[in-house]
Amino acid sequence: MTTEPDIDFSSLPQVDQAARPPHQRRPRFDGDVSELPDRACWALQQLLTRRYLSSETEPDVYSWVLEYRNQLSVRLSELDLILRVVEGVFDNGGVAFIEQARYDSARGVKLLRREPLGTYDSILALHLAQMMRASGDQAVLISRDEMHGLFSGVLNDIDRDTVTFTARIDAAIARLASLEILRKSRDDEDSYTISPVITAVMTASVITELQQQFELLLRGGAPQEAQDEEDRTDDADD
Incomplete structure (x- = not known):
């Protein structure tokens, strides 16, 4: 009677568990020459x-x-x-x-042309980011009235009437809600939670730039989109 020799499993080739089978890519449309999956x-x-x-x-x-x-x-x-x-x-x-990317180029073209945030949108986002950072990234609940209160020190020359000023802040709240930076509370339609995503997208350079815009408003300066609107009105009057 013969016995089979013991198999040395340590000598067997290792199988890469993370390896993927070769990807057979098919063009998605006529002329598709991309090499990416x-x-x-x-x-x-x-x-x-x-x-x-x-x-x-x-x-x-x-x-x-x-x-x-x-x-x-x-x-x-x-x-x-x-x-x-x-x-x-x-x-x-x-x-x-x-x-x-920011660098000096005589021929470079800016391709990232998304709809920009308005001044009030940006400044509201600035305050929300600061509140989120101060909370240690814990959930933050904020009401509509509290967000209006963030602009209580603004004394710019354009939005002198309360109705226009209030409407701009409400529009900023709606804009950030559409981007899911603000999420409406289930218990109160005028209360929102701040998404933690804001601390990721609001980089230090962005916060510095927005802080400067807010300080301009505090000194009585005009938000850019409001100034543009007034310029168009003046041109129409002329």
Whole structure:
């Protein structure tokens, strides 16, 4: 009777558990010559059209950004854009967004042309970011009246009447709610929670710039969009 020799399992080749089978990519349309997988292309499209991607609201797309992060960073850098990923914003991940690279160029073209936040939108976002940071990233509940109170020291020359001033602040609240930076409370329609995503997208340079805008309003300066509106009115009168 013969016995089989013992097998030395340590000598067997290791199997890469993370390895993926070769990807057989099919063109999505006639003329599609991209070398990126479909998911990377879709993630790139979302990054270019959204202010940010959240692991909380778009877990699939956010995971694709992480998976193809290096390739996406290269494609974006060719357009003078920078991919930012901030982890730990939520329990299941963070947020991803892109920024315009800033450098002196005689021929560079700014491609990131999203609808800008207005002055009141930006200043409200500034205050919300400061409140969120002060809370240690704990949940913050704020009412509509409290947000109006954040502008109580503003004495600019354009919004002299209360109705216009109030309307601009309400519009800023609605704008930030549409971006899911403010989330309406289920118990009170005039109360909101501040999304922790704001601490990720409000970088130090952005906060510094917005603080300067707010100080201008406190000194009686005019917000840019309000000044533009008055200029158009003056031109029409002429």
